[in-house]
Amino acid sequence: MPAFVPVIASLLDNDLYKFTMWQAMLHRFPQTTAEYAFVCRNEPRFPLADLLDEVNEQLDHLCTLRFTDDELAWLGALRFIKSDFVDFLRLFQFQRRFIRAWAEGGQLRIHAAGPQVHVMDFEIHVLSIVNELYFRRVDQAQALExxxxxxxxxxxxxxxxxxxxxxxxxxxxxxxxxxxxxxxxxxxxxxxxxxxxxxxxxxxxxxxxxxxxxxxxxxxxxxxxxxxxxxxxxxxxxxxxxxxxxxxxxxxxxxxxxxxxxxxxxxxxxxxxxxxxxxxxxxxxxxxxxxxxxxxxxxxxxxxxxxxxxxxxxxxxxxxxxxxxxxxxxxxxxxxxxxxxxxxxxxNDVGHTPINIVMKLVTANGQSVAKISDTPGKTQSKDETFLAYLRQVFNVPQA
Incomplete structure (x- = not known):
């Protein structure tokens, strides 16, 4: 067995907008529950389900990480980050029971559900994990060249x-x-x-x-x-x-x-x-x-x-x-x-076709949510009835 190499070594290895949205939701709607679902929009070189065991191993590791004092000091020095949010992050740790990965029909499924302030930050880490595991299977030296x-x-x-x-x-x-x-x-x-x-x-x-x-x-x-x-x-x-x-x-x-x-x-x-x-x-x-x-x-x-x-x-x-x-x-x-x-x-411009993966919010407080994009292929909802209602309310025609 090859030695385990973590994809994520720091919880700060994330997009800024995850932190800014996280702070806003913590302050205003900390009781909100949410579900996020992983989707691959294009055809990968091999079934992503082949990565399942490695993904679960990486998720186990992710849920052991904590923010360090040094990271929190830097984050707290940003003028728009509030001290009580830093205090929350000091205590924060991902809970493994809120995220599940499994294989279904050759597809990799990943689902996070629970209090939004405890599951919303899984998104970027999950995408980074799947991407890096996927591309570990190519010739690294050639790709980097x-x-x-x-x-x-x-x-x-x-x-x-x-x-x-x-x-x-x-x-x-x-x-x-x-x-x-x-x-x-x-x-x-x-x-x-x-x-x-x-x-x-x-x-x-x-x-x-x-x-x-x-x-x-x-x-x-x-x-x-x-x-x-x-x-x-x-x-x-x-x-x-x-x-x-x-x-x-x-x-x-x-x-x-x-x-x-x-x-x-x-x-x-x-x-x-x-x-x-x-x-x-x-x-x-x-x-x-x-x-x-x-x-x-x-x-x-x-x-x-x-x-x-x-x-x-x-x-x-x-x-x-x-x-x-x-x-x-x-x-x-x-x-x-x-x-x-x-x-x-x-x-990810290294000579291999990237995988187009997302992990999107699908429900909040048990209710479906939707996005009606300006690009039809990016429109997203698992509830066609709610999507149709949203179109009607905002007078958005079917693409």
Missing amino acids: VGRERLRAKIDLLRAVDVAPARAHPLEIFDFGVRRRFSGAWQREVVATLRDEVPEFFKGTSNVLLAKDLGLVPIGTMAHEYMQTFQALGVRLRDFQRAALEGWVQEYRGDLGIALTDVITMDAFLADFDLYFAKLFDGLRQDSGDPIAWGEKAIAHYEKLRIDPHTKRLVFSDGLDIPKALAIYDAFADRALTGFGIGTHFT
Whole structure:
């Protein structure tokens, strides 16, 4: 038997937005229960069920980890992290009884269920575990050789960018690659290399541990699960987006001001994103649909509200690579602040097809929740009746 090598060695090895959503839910709805389900959206090289024993071994290890004093001191120094949340994390430990992995018809199933503040943080760790176990079965030396060659090409492409002083706003790129990375070690190498080689463009990472260790800005605000949870928190369904945005404003009071727009499509979001929210939030994040069309809608909305788009940031994070990011930047660099979160293209471009895996919120307080994406393939719900009702309430046509 080969020696056990943990995929996750630190609970800080996670996206910042998991911590910011976690804090908001702990403060406002600590009693909420939730279920999260793992899904693979594409066809892997071999059945992921083959990884079951290794996944369970890694989950056993994950549930032994605790935050260290050093990690908590660093996290607590972020001005938007409250001391009582740090105290909670000091006591926190994953409970193995809240997560289960099994094989079913050749598929790997992973299900986490329990109090939301005890299960919501499983997501990114589970995805990192499955990814790294999957790619441990390829030739590591060859993959890293390809990855370094491609990383060098990306750096050369960035260095060739002509960001003339005439452009109104700078090109700013971030690493968003925790969930789909080839390995934790490779993500660290990629992020450190980008920090050292193109600091004029590379401005931070969503990985909190790497931000701490490499002296970078941690990047992130909210994900879909935060907004979706409000579909089951007792507010009128038509008002769930406004309730979620208001809860965020009350929690962070000016910090972390980038709102996610595609929980029920950009059009339905903008119908709720009135002058009040448009002034309170610093900008918007695009995670599905046509990025150019989305950016045009965002700018038009700000202009309609008589808000100068140059004072707002448009963050793009949907399946980006460097050429796509540069094309979007070219379209909006003179019209608004921009930012580009690049994931798989940075942390899993090593010559092997990545697996498209997610672990999403499916119920809260026993009630189904749903996402109606601007990309039809990303729409998600296990309850077609609730999905149809959500479409009706927000007047979102079937794709």
